Amino acid sequence: MTCIFCKIANKEIPSSFLYESEKVLAFNDLTPQAPVHVLVIPKAHCENAGELAQADPLALAELFTAAMQIAADRGLDGYRTAFNTGASAGQSVFHAHLHLLGGRPFAWPPG
Numbered sequence: 001m002t003c004i005f006c007k008i009a010n011k012e013i014p015s016s017f018l019y020e021s022e023k024v025l026a027f028n029d030l031t032p033q034a035p036v037h038v039l040v041i042p043k044a045h046c047e048n049a050g051e052l053a054q055a056d057p058l059a060l061a062e063l064f065t066a067a068m069q070i071a072a073d074r075g076l077d078g079y080r081t082a083f084n085t086g087a088s089a090g091q092s093v094f095h096a097h098l099h100l101l102g103g104r105p106f107a108w109p110p111g
């Protein structure tokens with residue numbers, strides 16, 4: 001098992017979780033790009049968001065409800081969610097993960 005997020009999900013790497021349910025986990029990003037930068041992942045391995053939508057649509061939906069709850073817990077009045085899919089779009093970890101970013105202004109369109 002070489003997937004780093006599977007290792008986190010399997011508790012092989014000690015991490016502190018901001019949210020945990022049967023299907024989903026959330027933890028702080030190692031290289032935060034905003035004052036709040038949380039990754040919300042399915043526990044089961046899936047390469048990207050589209051594959052997760054096919055494999056387990058309820059888990060995909062829960063990534064968003066978990067993000068909403070964490071954003072409320074952190075007092076964010078707005079936040080950005082993003083999935084990078086494929087290396088050309090900036091995906092570097094090939095286990096689906098929702099980025100939850102907040103605590104600073106965000107430009108649109110994103111870079």
Ligand code: DGP
Pocket residue numbers: 004027028029030031039083084090091092093094
């Ligand atoms: P992406 O580039 O969209 O695949 O995002 C991967 C994110 O995962 C990136 O922001 C850095 C983060 N990351 C990579 N390895 C680890 C890790 O071991 N622990 C944590 N907490 N975050 C990680």
